[in-house]
Amino acid sequence: MRKIVVLFDLDGTLVKAGGSGRKALNRAVVQLHAFEEVCSTFSLEGRMDRQNFRLALTSAIGRAPTRREVRAVEDAYLKLLPNEVRKAVKAGRYLEIPGVSKLLRALAKRKNVLLGLGTGNIREGAHIKLKPSGFLRYFTFGGYGRDGRSRAHMLRLAVGRAETLAGRRVSPADVRVIGDTARDVFAGRRSGYKTGIVIDGYGDVDAIRRAKPDLLEPDFRDTRRWLDWILR
Ligand SMILES: [Mg+2]
Numbered sequence: 131m132r133k134i135v136v137l138f139d140l141d142g143t144l145v146k147a148g149g150s151g152r153k154a155l156n157r158a159v160v161q162l163h164a165f166e167e168v169c170s171t172f173s174l175e176g177r178m179d180r181q182n183f184r185l186a187l188t189s190a191i192g193r194a195p196t197r198r199e200v201r202a203v204e205d206a207y208l209k210l211l212p213n214e215v216r217k218a219v220k221a222g223r224y225l226e227i228p229g230v231s232k233l234l235r236a237l238a239k240r241k242n243v244l245l246g247l248g249t250g251n252i253r254e255g256a257h258i259k260l261k262p263s264g265f266l267r268y269f270t271f272g273g274y275g276r277d278g279r280s281r282a283h284m285l286r287l288a289v290g291r292a293e294t295l296a297g298r299r300v301s302p303a304d305v306r307v308i309g310d311t312a313r314d315v316f317a318g319r320r321s322g323y324k325t326g327i328v329i330d331g332y333g334d335v336d337a338i339r340r341a342k343p344d345l346l347e348p349d350f351r352d353t354r355r356w357l358d359w360i361l362r
Contacts, residue, residue, distance in 0.1 A: 135292040135300050136237060136360055137248030137273070137285060137323075139309035140256055142175070142331025144230055147259045148223025150214035151251070155186055157214075158206035162199075165190035175332040176313030178250040178284065179275035183207070204252065211258045219262050226263055227310075227330050229350030234268045236357060243360070244292045244300075247272030248285050248307060271295055281317035289321075306360050309333075315341035326359060 138144055141151065152169045159168040171189040174182045183203045187195035195203075218224040237243050245268050249256050252275035260266050273288030285307060293300050307318030310331025315338070318325040326345035327338050338346065345359045 131242050132304065133242055133244055133292075133296045133298065133300050134240075134360065135244045135246065135289055135305045137246050137288055137305065137307050137318075138269075139176075139307075139311075139314050140247060140249040140251050140259060142310035142333065143227060143308060143314075143328060144260065144265055145227065145263050146223075146225045146331070147215055148218025148221065148225070150211060150218045150224075150259065151255065153214045154207050154210040155182065155203070157210045158203050159186050159190050161206055162202055163187070163190040176250070176281075176309070176311030178281060179204075179252045179255060181250075208252075208254050208258070211255055215258055215262065224262055227328060227349055229353060229356075231263075231265070233350045233353050233356050234265060236353060237360070238268050240361070244271070244296060245269055246288050246292055247274070248288050248309075249273070250275050250281060250284070252276050281313060282320040285317055285323065286321050289323075312337040312341035315343045324359075326356070 152174060156167055156169050159165050168186045168189050172185045183200050184195055187199055187203060237245055247256060247269050256274055257266060271291040273284040277284040277287045289300060289305055302322035305323035306326060307314055307323045308326045310328050311333035315325045315327060325343040327343040328347055328349050329335055330349040350356055
């Protein structure tokens with residue numbers, strides 16, 4: 131049976147975690163380097179966590195950080211993140227992207243679909259951010275923020291894990307990368323994967339249009355259209 135690999139980005143694609151990642155990173159940098167609001171000095175969207183941690187540290191300390199300094203920010207971030215996610219949920223700032231839970235349910239029923247994450251979040255951070263949504267149960271594998279040198283490389287590693295699970299090769303034309311920024315498009319296309327983008331996330335709409343994803347939708351409410359494109 132032909133297998134289709136579907137990789138979902140997390141932030142702005144599955145959920146909006148109410149800025150909890152940004153807040154946790156800001157607080158981590160305050161704790162370690164007494165530098166306030168570091169995330170206002172650059173844009174985090176669509177990047178790998180490690181890159182964001184490095185950019186934040188470079189802003190805060192005025193030079194490229196050492197590995198140990200990046201690791202320390204990562205540890206602090208993971209300690210602070212659960213509370214930021216809890217606060218976002220409590221304040222009603224934790225939102226699912228419209229229609230995504232219905233689409234996930236429909237895809238989970240398909241025997242020929244392998245559902246995975248393709249996210250810049252480090253694995254523990256991804257799990258913390260997704261926990262309130264209940265979506266974690268849909269994802270049996272994934273690519274995360276510590277996987278590979280770039281977003282494109284992370285996606286290829288995720289597909290490799292899908293192939294291990296399936297016990298067979300998957301053609302790049304049978305991989306769907308679903309995200310909310312132009313970076314998702316560029317990273318997926320680099321390996322010949324098809325890309326579908328939602329405008330409801332955090333991406334810059336003009337940049338997304340210029341990137342020319344294979345499917346562009348406001349959100350996931352048109353389940354039929356998404357399924358037709360994914361299963362084509
Ligand atoms: Mg995103």
